[in-house]
Amino acid sequence: DGGITQSPKYLFRKEGQNVTLSCEQNLNHDAMYWYRQDPGQGLRLIYYSQIVNDFQKGDIAEGYSVSREKKESFPLTVTSAQKNPTAFYLCASSTGSEGSPLHFGNGTRLTVT
Amino acid sequence: DQQVKQNSPSLSVQEGRISILNCDYTNSMFDYFLWYKKYPAEGPTFLISISSIKDKNEDGRFTVFLNKSAKHLSLHIVPSQPGDSAVYFCAATAMDTGRRALTFGSGTRLQVQP
Numbered sequence: 001d002g003g004i005t006q007s008p009k010y011l012f013r014k015e016g017q018n019v020t021l022s023c024e025q026n027l028n029h030d031a032m033y034w035y036r037q038d039p040g041q042g043l044r045l046i047y048y049s050q051i052v053n054d055f056q057k058g059d060i061a062e063g064y065s066v067s068r069e070k071k072e073s074f075p076l077t078v079t080s081a082q083k084n085p086t087a088f089y090l091c092a093s094s095t096g097s098e099g100s101p102l103h104f105g106n107g108t109r110l111t112v113t
Numbered sequence: 114d115q116q117v118k119q120n121s122p123s124l125s126v127q128e129g130r131i132s133i134l135n136c137d138y139t140n141s142m143f144d145y146f147l148w149y150k151k152y153p154a155e156g157p158t159f160l161i162s163i164s165s166i167k168d169k170n171e172d173g174r175f176t177v178f179l180n181k182s183a184k185h186l187s188l189h190i191v192p193s194q195p196g197d198s199a200v201y202f203c204a205a206t207a208m209d210t211g212r213r214a215l216t217f218g219s220g221t222r223l224q225v226q227p
Contacts, residue, residue: 004156033214040122042202042217043157050213058214090156098208099145099164102215104156 003027004105006091011110013085021076021108023091029103031096032074036060037088037107046089049074050096078110085112116140117205119218127226132190134221136203139184143205147215148177148188151200160201161188193225 004025013019025032031050035043035058045058049068063082068074074093078085088109092102118137126132136146144165149157163170163177163186170177176189190197200222204215 006156031213035217040219042117042119042219043204043215045214045216048214088154092156094213096213099162099206101147101159101162103159106156107154109154 004091004093004103006089006105006108008108009106011108013110013112015112016080017112018077018079019085019110019112021078021089021091021110023074023076023105024072025074025091025093025103025105026072027093027103028071029093029095030071031094032068033092033094033102034058034064034066034074034076035090035092037090043090046076078112085110114139115219116143117203117216117218119201119203119221121221122219123222123224125224125226126193128195129192132188132193132197132223132225134188134190134201134203134223136186136188136218137184138186138205140205140207140216141184142207143216144208145206146177146179146186147204147206148175149202149204149217150197151202151220157202190223193223195225195227198223198225 033048034046047066049055147162148160151157200220203218
């Protein structure tokens with residue numbers, strides 16, 4: 001059963017700690033993405049990767065880092081430099097071809113106190 | 114600067130009637146538009162898309178209309194069902210910029226009353 005797996009579903013951290021969110025896909029997609037959703041707002045792009053070992057900053061990359069060492073995996077690290085890290089984080093993948101839709105995981109809700 | 118705007122935060126319709134969700138955009142480079150449906154605490158699910166070379170695309174109960182001159186698109190759901198109650202996001206992409214990522218609107222919460 002192909003899809004995107006994000007883990008964990010809920011994550012709690014203390015302020016000042018880095019935390020890494022997992023995203024794995026078995027759809028054989030080349031492109032992967034990280035978005036953030038805040039209450040009452042749309043999804044904002046953090047980072048994206050169109051191919052292994054390459055990634056680009058999105059609109060709100062400050063305070064985040066990513067790696068793309070394998071096609072299937074695109075972990076996101078929320079660093080202590082991110083001023084408002086509490087949010088719902090969504091990972092997605094696509095074939096990367098023209099007009100191809102993004103397929104989303106079920107998200108990780110991160111709470112930092 | 115919001116490039117994709119959904120100006121109606123919520124919409125309520127009766128079961129069986131038509132639901133019309135609207136979306137405006139400012140970036141004339143956008144060439145694909147997509148609609149997603151989202152339930153709370155879940156990831157968005159792709160519904161339907163349209164290329165900028167078309168003005169209409171239909172899939173079952175869902176139809177998307179694109180008016181390029183007005184930079185406006187709409188999603189029609191006919192007939193509306195209680196299971197359609199969710200948040201709907203409009204999204205767009207500009208493939209020839211090399212950035213193959215979607216820009217999303219802020220969403221419209223649709224409630225279909227039985």
